[in-house]
Structures are given as C-alpha cells and as structure tokens.
Amino acid sequence: MFPKLELEAQSDRPIYRQLHECIRKLIGSGALRKGERLPATRDLAGQLGLNRTTVSAAYALLEAEGLVLGHVGRGSFVLSEPRTSVSGLRWDRLLPASDALSAPAPAPSGALSFATSRPSEELFPMGDVRLSCQEVLAGPNAASILQLGSPGGYPPLRHYLLEEARREGVARSGDDVVITNGCQQALDLLQRVLVRPGDTVLVEDPVYPGLKNLFLRAGAQLAGVPVGPDGIDLEALERLLERGPARLLVVTPNFQNPTGATLPAAARRSVLRLARSAGLVVVENDAYGELRYEGTPLVSLKQLDETGDTVLVRSFSKLTFPGLRVGWVTAPQALASRLADAKQLADLHTDQLSQALLLRFAVSGRLDSHRARIRAAGAERPRAVLEACRRCLPPGTTFTRPEGGMNLWVRLPEPLDAAELLGRAQRAGAAYLPGKYFAVSRHDPGALRLSFAGLAPEQIRAGLAILGEVFSSELARARLERFESAPAMV
C-alpha cells in the first residue's frame, strides 16, 4: 500500500507541486526505494480524490529530475534518491532517445576513404576562388553583402538562377527560386512545409542517410521504392501508390546516391504520370546532374512535367565546393513563398558572402571552365573505380556502372557482411560506408557504397586492392568453414 500523503487543498501551492514534494520526500527518506513502482496515475488520483492530470504533472516533474523513470504501459519506477547538493538537470532524461544509426568509427588517418560523397580538393581552382572573392569584396555591393539579407536569397544570385532555369526550360513563369544551405536544407524546408507526422513519404531504397533520417525525424512514414540499375522500380512505385495516399516522392533521376543509377527518359515520364494521378508532390533531387562523365544528358522531370508542379532541388556543393553551403529550390510560387517563410524561421537567410562569391564565379565564366575541368578529370575516376572493381573484388560481386556523380553500389557475394568487414578494411587502410546506413525497407548485408570522387585514380586503385584482399580472404575463410562444418554424410 502506498504511504499516506498530506496534501493541503487550501494552500497557495498547487496540488501537483505538493504531490511532487511529498513523493520526493518519500524517496529521500527511503520509504520508496529504488526500483519500486509508483501507483498508476489513475489509481493514485482515485485514492486521493484528484484529477488524473494532476498526478501526471507531479510524475513528470519527478521524471525531469531523474528521480523516476516512466515506461509506457508499465508504469513509473523509482530510479534514484534526490541529490542533497544543488541538483542539475538530468540531460539523459530530457533528451529524446537517438533514433539514427550511429555513424561508423572514423577511418584511421591516412586510410584511403571511399566513405564520403564529396569532390576532390585537388581539383579546386583556388586561384579563381581567390579572384572571385577579391572582386566581390572590392565591388560596390560589398558592404550590403555583409548586411542582413533576404530569406529567399541574395537577390542577384536568385535572379541569375531563375534566368538560367528559364533559359534551360526548367522554370516557367509561375516558378520562383529560393536559396538554401545546400540540398540538405532544401529537403529540410520542404519537410517543414509539406510533411506532417504520420504522412507517407516515398523515397528511393537504398537512399543516403541524410535524406532518410531527415524525414524519419519529422515523424514521416517512409516507404522505400527499390532502386535498380535503371533507377526506381516503377511497378513497385505503382503498387505503393495503390496501397494508400502518399504525400511526397523524392527521386534522384541522375546518378542517384548511393547507387549511381540514372532513370531513363521514358521512366521519367511514367513517374510524372503516376504522381499526377495520385496527387503526389514530386521532389526532384538533382545534386549530381551536372557531373555527367559519359552518355547524353537527359531531360529533367521538372522540364517534362506538363503541370509544372515538380519541385527541383539543385546545389553548387557537388560541382564546386561543399564547404560553401549554397543550393536552391525551383518551385511554383505558392510553395516557394512558404519555403522562404520556413527559411526565415530556420536561420534568417543563407550566408551572403558565399552566395556572392559563387555568383561571381559563375558570371565570370570561371564556373564553365571548372565544370569542363571537373568533367574531364572526374571521368578518370569512375573509369578507375570500375576497372579496379573488376580486377580486385572477388567473383560473384556485382556493382553498378554510373555515368556520372560520385558513387557506386557494390554487392558482395554471400555470406560476406559489409558492416562486419569494415573494421578489418579500416585496419588494412581503406574505408567505405556499409549498406545498412542506406536501407529503407530492405537490407542487403553484402551491400556497400564506394564514393570515388574525392580520391585520385591511383588512390582508387590502391584502395580497391586493399578492399579486394580483405573481401577475398574473408570469402575464402567463410567457404572453408562452411565446407568443414558440413556434417558427414553417413
């Protein structure tokens, strides 16, 4: 039986705080001991003739102090004694449980890392960057660039991007551009404006962790649309759309991260047709589109879209410099204006020095030179990685053949587990990101992503030699073990 509690109905102190104090004292005096269960709120409320929310409020205070731990469906348990010294907040209780997979331990320095999708610093045209920056800060707008700006973006850059998009045919008269801190923030703002907890969001499966975790954190229901060598599986998309209403489809038609897959032109039309009949918002994630190393550029979803409703997300980060956080959304005005509102609440506006610098880099023609150079030098890398994959990885391994971008998807033969082998690969001097970080609705333990753009061709070859050796030796060991553990046929 729970000890008797003395509450004063006439007191100035609210009842829930009196109750909190009483229970706190019972814990302090040892009358309630660690591990003991408090009465259910309903029972205690009944016993004391109180409203149940009063009891809940008292329990919430005890929990915030770390004296009590609540388990949904199991009740509240005494956790510890009140500290007699000045008691600080119990951050472990205040912070929600972390839901994301923790990142793998970083590779030892000096390891050849295929783990991050980023460009090679060696290809940064530092002279052109210095010149562009100098011109911006010597120019007539220098002081106003350092002054508070506009949520939609630095106006000269917004106008430039909108003009370019019109020239290319991706923006029409009803569209507008909103500048963001790269694609990641563009997706975050779209989530804030368009997605409510419980909404279904369709994403590619596998997809990069930043996209997946963003929508999960927002409380969305993720449904994975499988990605094959030719991009998302249209039949699977159709089946998912028939299963129930969805809010958003995020699709990467060019060089998808992590698979490197490209969606053929006909499939792009089908995606739009399916989305249109389902009333679905299509977000075209085109961070990598400019990094095509071979084959013919394909027309974007935004351009193909008869209704003009597709939301196009692009960025300078992959083509130029990811340390400058500048991306942008091209979207119908009604949506763009809400995105700008959300942007203002998120961080007022994007850094203006980087916006001005990238604009100068573009209009001076330096971006064109850089693009040409990146495409030429960049093309050596997928060639090197494909050639090395063929040569080094054990038989039975499959991998995609990207025509651009920064990533390639490898599937090791059974029973290899890419996550289990990472530690060994890192100790041997090479790193990658295992497939489990990219999994949405299905997971292949043998899958992994190789991000090749940040490494020089000779590093790619050396890194794959290491990985090939680790995978092959493990495969030989596993097969030997399987052979040896097979029961004798008697």
Place this chain on the structure above:
Amino acid sequence: MFPKLELEAQSDRPIYRQLHECIRKLIGSGALRKGERLPATRDLAGQLGLNRTTVSAAYALLEAEGLVLGHVGRGSFVLSEPRTSVSGLRWDRLLPASDALSAPAPAPSGALSFATSRPSEELFPMGDVRLSCQEVLAGPNAASILQLGSPGGYPPLRHYLLEEARREGVARSGDDVVITNGCQQALDLLQRVLVRPGDTVLVEDPVYPGLKNLFLRAGAQLAGVPVGPDGIDLEALERLLERGPARLLVVTPNFQNPTGATLPAAARRSVLRLARSAGLVVVENDAYGELRYEGTPLVSLKQLDETGDTVLVRSFSKLTFPGLRVGWVTAPQALASRLADAKQLADLHTDQLSQALLLRFAVSGRLDSHRARIRAAGAERPRAVLEACRRCLPPGTTFTRPEGGMNLWVRLPEPLDAAELLGRAQRAGAAYLPGKYFAVSRHDPGALRLSFAGLAPEQIRAGLAILGEVFSSELARARLERFESAPAMV
C-alpha cells in the same frame, strides 16, 4: 440521398481509389454540385459496409485534387469540377494555412527605417574584412575550408570559442560549443531537440517575432513572461511555473529585443533558482551582450549557474556582420552532441568560409578594434534616439532607456494605435515595427519598437521628427473628435 456507388470488392484496385474515382465522376457529371456536402465518413462507411478510414482516404485524395474542401466539424463540401485538361496540384490545398502575422508593407525606399534590428553598414571595417578573407584564402587550410566540413563547426573556430568561453568562465569542463547559422538557427536546433508539440515554452513578452514564430510553428504552447524596464517579471515567472510544468525558458538578460531592458544581477540569480526548482531548461539568448554602451557589464546566467546547465546562445551577427551567418551554442556535452546531430540533418554544417574569415578577424586583433569602434560610435545612437524621443514624441509617451543593444520600446498615449499609424508614418518618410508583432500573451496597441543601430545620429533625429509630427497630429485629431462627439449633458 447520396447516389448509389458501384464498388468491386474483387478488383485489383484498392477500394479507396475506386471510391475516389466514383465520387470524382459524380462531381464531373454534375450529380454532385459545387457547395454540396458529402456524407459524413462514418455514414458513408456504414452505408457501403466499408471501414471509415477507407472513406477518409478517398476524401483526402479529392481534397488534394482541390475537388472537395474539408471543414473540421462541419464536413466535406464539393468545391469545383474536375479539370478535363492535365490537372496540376492544388498548392493552396496542400500548403498549411500560414499562421504568422504577415509582415507590414515595406517602407518606401528612402524612408528612414527604424524597423530592422541590424548594425550600420557605415561602421563595417571593409579593409579589415578584405584582409582577413585574403589571408584565409592564401593560408594552408584554404582548400579544406572549401571542402565538406563537420556538423559541430569549423574545428579551429570551435576550439577558439570554447577557449574564450573557458577563459571568461562561461564554459566549464563538461561544456561544448556547436556552431550555428546565427542565433536564429541555434534556437531552431534547440527547439528540434528539446521541444515536443504541446510542451510549454516560456518566452519574454514582448519578444521578437523570429523567436515567437519559431516555437509556435513547432507546436509549443507559448507563455509570455512580462518584460518591464528591469527585464522579466520574476513574480509572473514564479506564478507561471506554479501553474504547470514548462520545458524551456528563453531569456535575454542583456538589451532584450524589443525592449532593450537588462536584467539586474540579483534577478539573474532568482531566475536560476526558480528554473532549478522547476526542472526547467534555461536558454540564455545573448545576441546583444557585447554591445554595451554604458554602465558595467553584468555576469551571465551561464556563469552564475551552479549546475552549469544553462544553455548560452551567442552570435557574431550583431557585433560584426549579419550577412555572415555565424553564431554558437555553449551547452553541456550531452545536449551539444544532440544539437550537432540536428544540425547535420538541418544543413550538414555552417558555411566554412565565413567561419574561417571571422576566426581570422578575431585572432588578428581586428575584432577587438572593431568592438571598440562600434561601442564608441554605437553609443552616439542611443543618446540621439533618447534625446529625440524626449523632444519629438507627444506628451504621455513612455520609452525604455537601453544601456546597449539596438532597440528601444515606445508606448504611445491612448488612443494612438501604432499599427494603424504605420502607413501614414511611412508615407511621411519614416518606418518602425508596431508592437503587435512582438505580443505573446498581452498586446498594447500603442507600443512600437525603434531599432536605432542601423541609422546615423542625424537620420535618427530626422526620423523621430517625422514620427513625432505624425503621432502628435493624430493625437490632437483624436482628442478633438472625442471632445466633439461627447454627448451634450441634458
């Protein structure tokens, strides 16, 4: 009676899509007309022998297409006929209603604007900025600054800020620093990590719109703690805390925006005592702390806090350049690590060129020179604004006397309404932000904010002469009208 619907239980097409099609046809054929009410989901489900969620899903599709409009508690009404041409999304239906007060029309160009809390461009040390930027881009880290960075911030800047905070006594061994895009993003990340829909958040009343709208958008219950000439009202805070548990208190001890009020040292201790006994997280918003023009600096809450739990938010934006978006949070490690996770999902990391530039600006001693210059030149502005307020504003007007920061709070005598008078003031050539944008739990129609830091002293004097004239003439008119409309005593 609702027309009969033909649904095929054996079909491959899910029932909710068949139902959607049927109703769509009924609307298209005119069998259901504009303005007509659809049956309640419960009734139609009963009539057709379906699950109620099936009917809701069909209605949701109709609503997404803009064919039907749902009113909570009143039902769903036919809105329009299906378009026969390719039908686009109805963004007006997809986007949630905007909850923020729309910003006032911008002042005509050339108007003397007291509407924005920002520094004066004339005080930007452009030579020092150029030099700092040049040194950064000529330095050995230039390429790595342009490369993908770390969610917690550019490591050399993080270390510098943490060292400074330790030296000053605001950070202890258990604290860490996370770099954000200014204070606005710091508050947004805190909201993401600590606040759940329905949580009570205590904020100052009045408070600047960016803070208020941020927490409202997150679904928090805002409770306003009134701010007087000496900062927040401690008795009101105590009463609010007794009313029920709250999650967070955001308090600006120095030169609060919009009032300019400063919280005395003794009151700072009381805030901590109250917060500690209520298990409340205290966020110390200190964007303006370095801009003290007179009097003695007061010790920060973070420094006074015996438990070290106070979360301190600071920024370079107000002291230096708001166009470079760099602020930071100093917080216990458990919280800092979650803020860095949230930062990664929000936008990967803060722009690195600006982080490196501001670090160079600081370690080169240029920040110290700039601070000294800003404090000297800045001090002329509050003097000018106070003197002009005394001279120009109509008798009965009250205003705060800030010792620093950028803002001053004016209360016009009755029956003047600051929001109603804004248009006239703008036409006369001066602008301000009416009090309604800052109101949380109480609103004074006569209140308005004057942001003085962006204007030169002679502009301040000219602007207040205009405002004084507009307010005085309106006051004379209103009093005359009141006199004339008083009924004769018979």
